[in-house]
Amino acid sequence: MSARLAVASVRHRRASFAGTFLTAALAVALLAAGGLLLWSVLTAGPGADRFARADATVAGARDVAVTTTKDKGDKVKTKTKTERLTGAEPLPDTVVRAVAGVPGVESVVEDHAFPVALAAEGAPVAAPGAATVAHGWSSAALTPYRLVDGTAPGRGEVVLQRDLGVRPGTVVRLTSRTGTQELRVVGVVDGDVPGQAGVFVPDSQVAALSGLTGPTALAIRAEPAAVDAVAEAVDGAATVHAGADKVAADLPGAVPDYVGAVSVLGFTLGITGFAAIFVLTGTVSLSVRQRQRELALLRTIGATPRQLHRILRAEAAVVALLAAVPGLPAGVALAHVLAARFRALGAVPAQLTVDVNVPVLVAAVAAGVLVTTSATWVAARRAARIPPTLALQESAVAGRAGTAPRVVVAAVLVAGAVAVLTLVPLGGPFGMGMSFVASALLLCATVAVGPLLVGALTAVASRAVAVTGPLGLLAGSLARAGNQRVVGVVVPLTLMFALNATMLLSGDVQAQVTADQQVARSALSDVRVAATDGPGVPLDRAQDLARDPRVSGAAATIGTRVVVARDGKPEDYASEGLWATGEDALDLGVVHGDLGDLGSRTVAVSVPLARANGWAVGDRPTLWLADGTPVRPTIVATYTRWRGFGDLVLPAGRVAAHDPRGLVGSLYLRGDDVAAVVADVPGLAATAAADPRAGAADLRNQQAAWELMVVISLGFTAIAVVNTFAVSTAARRRELGDLRLSGATGRQVHGLLDREAVVAVAIALVLGCAVAGAVVGTFSIAQDGRWRLFADPLRYLGMVGAVGLLGIVAGAVPARIVVGRRSLPLIAG
Structure with a gap:
């Protein structure tokens, strides 16, 4: 009966429910959009498998795992937390030989993957939303990449993926952590690995261009029994991946990382959900209060409080369900729009697509109905409880709730x-x-x-x-x-x-x-030098520039990520590799210790990170570098100007050796005419050192x-x-x-x-x-x-x-x- 009365009431009083209908539709749309985005990122896979033609892959660690054990008396509880790395440590020769020697292994392809920057005619060359990763030519057969124009690369030559838009015959500048080389494009391949732009160099030049001492992964063809034997042969020195897990052997920076996206989209859902619930509750409450006279009349003709509640909740449910009709399509459309915008901002991986999931949409509708009916019940509880003899006295209905409960809740x-x-x-x-x-x-x-x-x-x-x-x-x-x-x-x-x-x-x-700290950090230097055709320059090139007689002081920084274990949980932090010479060109606001003591086995730490972990100068914390190498450097200084810079400072040489990119992002110079030092250097530009936008x-x-x-x-x-x-x-x-x-x-x-x-x-x-x-x-x-x-x-x-x-x-x-x-x-x- 209540349902029929509710439907009739909504049908004959459409104008009265228009406000609730609109708000509920918008709320459902927002909840659906936020829910679909979060669902999509939580269920997103690693993308296309670059090792499609391999039966299994072998690779080193791709994350840092920290295990903690707690003795609770009756049982021992063990927890393992992991943090993804940004680099890959090369496999040692012993592992390569062990895998190749396993009976039943038909072939082994060494994959040397390393990020590079390309430029042609002074302009960067990149595919939108894709990481530019170089490999030896033998790796091209793994995806497979099909040669659609030109020939395989020889010495001094390179083959590029078609998405990069460079034709054969073009000379490109390839920059890696080992330096910059001019290579002639001799071929174009057509690949199918979203989020990656393939660059293939001769196998004979891989070591010189990448700086790697071995392959980052091995792709093998073997029988299933032989794959199990490979796992025994590597004996914990590497991990064997098979099936859908093969892609885990790829370079971490080339595989989409959805951890940050979960935070961004989870927070988006939290904000939109709170706003939707908050506003919907207010709108429904206001709508019910506007009907106080009508409710009073119903009470005078014998309606009980329970009957009024049932009718009002049924009306609210009908309106919310009707609002879902336009709300759900709007939510799906909004999810696609937001995903595209977040991809453009780099807040989520370029491979993220919206997965329209029916249970998520049903949950959005259910949430809308629940909030609408709950708000109706709260708003109507006082009006429904008043005695019939007072029902027409609007002042009684509109009276305030008790002050004490409100104050207690607010407190x-x-x-x-x-x-x-x-x-x-x-x-x-x-x-x-x-x-x-x-x-x-x-x-x-x-x-x-x-x-x-x-x-x-x-x-x-x-x-x-x-x-x-x-x-x-x-x-x-x-x-x-x-x-x-x-x-x-x-x-x-x-x-x-x-x-x-x-x-x-x-x-x-x-x-x-962040801008204030950037200005303060660079106040001692006269110019900041950065690359114009890529993400940075090799360390040796920056050092050569700093040795110019006109330079009185220089500081070069290399961005990286360092993992720190805190309370049994590994977390990665933005960090910098630092190389300095001559007069101080960078002021990090050191409060304890001396950055001049920064050496091969030392580290400087930001004050907040040191305080959070209880560190002091002289301590030796355990850290993991970008490729997972564990180190225990001695803290030689703590500093305050870390925003927009990093929480840890390590020697630049060590960072360059363990970070797959390893390029100098900023070079700060002091001197009387340092702008002229870089004026005629191709690919470099000097700006004001105190530019608050830098970094x-x-x-x-x-x-x-x-x-x-x-x-x-x-x-x-x-x-x-x-x-x-x-x-x-x-x-x-x-x-x-x-x-x-x-x-x-x-x-x-x-x-x-x-x-x-x-x-x-x-x-x-x-x-x-x-x-x-x-x-x-x-x-x-x-x-x-x-x-x-x-x-x-x-x-x-x-x-x-x-x-x-x-x-x-x-x-x-x-x-x-x-x-x-x-x-x-x-x-x-």
């Missing part, structure tokens, strides 16, 4: 936010995510005590708007009398500003701190990803704000009609509602600024000890103005639509 939520802001290291890698959690807790606390906060702020704002004249005085009185209505429109506006401002401003603060490409990509999430959230909350104002204004048709009949002109009613909108917008901005200020200010202190409300004043004021303008327009437009109708029909409605 708990605020305590949680304070704990997050004070106990969690916001300066670490999870700082941005934790700032969102703190913001969400404070927003929920604001909602819990919304009537109390809004009531107090309305008393102030209404008196301020009263100075505009009689209309302002009346608007203030109506705002104070309709506290619940004001709360309904303030909440989504507060959410819109606080949530998005926290994300955007936190990113701005982090970018500002911050990853941060800029991260900031762009944050801004994309802000755009998503802003779009949804903006629509929700407009929808909320429309629902609130439409519910006042009777009141506005009475004003018109009593002699008020349309202009006067418009002015009255505009002033009410100003009151609501002002309150929302005060609350939003307070929440964002508390979170962003604490986040800023965690970065460098300075309190900031914002990093860019114009950006902050622009956001305040945009949200305020949207709120005023959202309040004005529905008012003009309603007031523009005839008054008598309004009374009848």
Whole structure:
């Protein structure tokens, strides 16, 4: 019965449910899009197998595994955590000989994989979204790569994949960690390994071009029994991969890494999910409150509270299910759009595609229905419980819930936010995510005590708007009398500003701190030299440039990743290899020790990382280099200027030997005329050393990803704000009609509602600024000890103005639509 009544009610009162329908459709779309993206990245495979023609592969470690054991008395618990490496250690000759000597192994192909940079006619050559990886020509048969033009490479020659767009006869500059070579393109191959652009050099030149002492993997053809024998022959010195696992032997940098993408898309789902649930709950609650008179009438004719609850929940479920009809297709389309944008930003691997999963879509619909019906139950519980004799007294229905429970709930939520802001290291890698959690807790606390906060702020704002004249005085009185209505429109506006401002401003603060530290780091040098046709230059070339007599001091840095085990869990950190000569050209803000002591078996560590692990100068932590080589260097210094640089500093020579790329990304020079030193050097360019953008490409990509999430959230909350104002204004048709009949002109009613909108917008901005200020200010202190409300004043004021303008327009437009109708029909409605 309840279901039939609900369907009939929705069918005959479509306009009343329009706001809930729109919000639910958007919520389902956002939940579906976020869920599909996260599902796609969690279930994404490694991509096409480059070893398709092999029966098995043999390779060294591709991750660092740390095992911890805890004795719990009755049992011993063992845990193993892994962290993916960014490089591959060459296989020793003993392993190669052992595999080749196994009976039943028909053939063994050595694969030497190493990243390179290509340039032709002074311009970089690369395939969009693909890693450029070189191999010996014998490896081409493994995929297989088919020669479609030209011939196999000889000495001084190279064969390129067709996606690179270079024709035979072209001379290209190939840069690897061993140097730069000019090679003539003699052939083009057509491959089928997404995310990789193949480059093939003669087998005789692999060692010289790659710097590898052996193959990074072996591809074998053998019978199944022989594959098992190979595993016994290598005896733990390498790992044998078969079946779908063969691709694990590929170079780590050439295989998509979805770990970072899980964090990005998981956070995207968290933000959109919170915004969707928050706004949907508010919209449904407001819609139910607008029906208080109708509910009162039902109570007077004998409807029980349980019956009212069933009818309202059934109506909400019907609306939510109907909203899923347009919401799901919109969610699928949005998922594809977002995936494409995230791929372009480099936030997710280029191979990521959206997998449309039916259970995920069903879960999105179920979540939408659950939130809608739950919000309906919460909003209706007081109206359904009042005695029938009081049912028509709207003041009784609209009464406030107990103050004490609200205050208790808010206090708990605020305590949680304070704990997050004070106990969690916001300066670490999870700082941005934790700032969102703190913001969400404070927003929920604001909602819990919304009537109390809004009531107090309305008393102030209404008196301020009263100075505009009689209309302002009346608007203030109506705002104070309709506290619940004001709360309904303030909440989504507060959410819109606080949530998005926290994300955007936190990113701005982090970018500002990084830029400030970059300027301080390079203040001693005169120019920064970087490659124009690739990701960097070989170390020996940078050293030759630094030895020019006009250079009085130089510092070369090589970016890498280093794995550190912390609390039994390995984590990789951005790090740098450093080579310096002459006068100091780079100032890392050393607080303990001396960077001059940096040698082959030493390391310098950032202050936050040292503090987190309890390290001090003289300690010897265990680290793993990019190719998995374990080392125990002695800490010789700790430094403070690590943002946009790295948490560990190792000797450049050691990094270049163990990182597959191993190229100098930045060279800082001091001298009277150092710009002239690089003016005529091809492939190099000198810029101001203190350029705050230097070395911050990853941060800029991260900031762009944050801004994309802000755009998503802003779009949804903006629509929700407009929808909320429309629902609130439409519910006042009777009141506005009475004003018109009593002699008020349309202009006067418009002015009255505009002033009410100003009151609501002002309150929302005060609350939003307070929440964002508390979170962003604490986040800023965690970065460098300075309190900031914002990093860019114009950006902050622009956001305040945009949200305020949207709120005023959202309040004005529905008012003009309603007031523009005839008054008598309004009374009848």
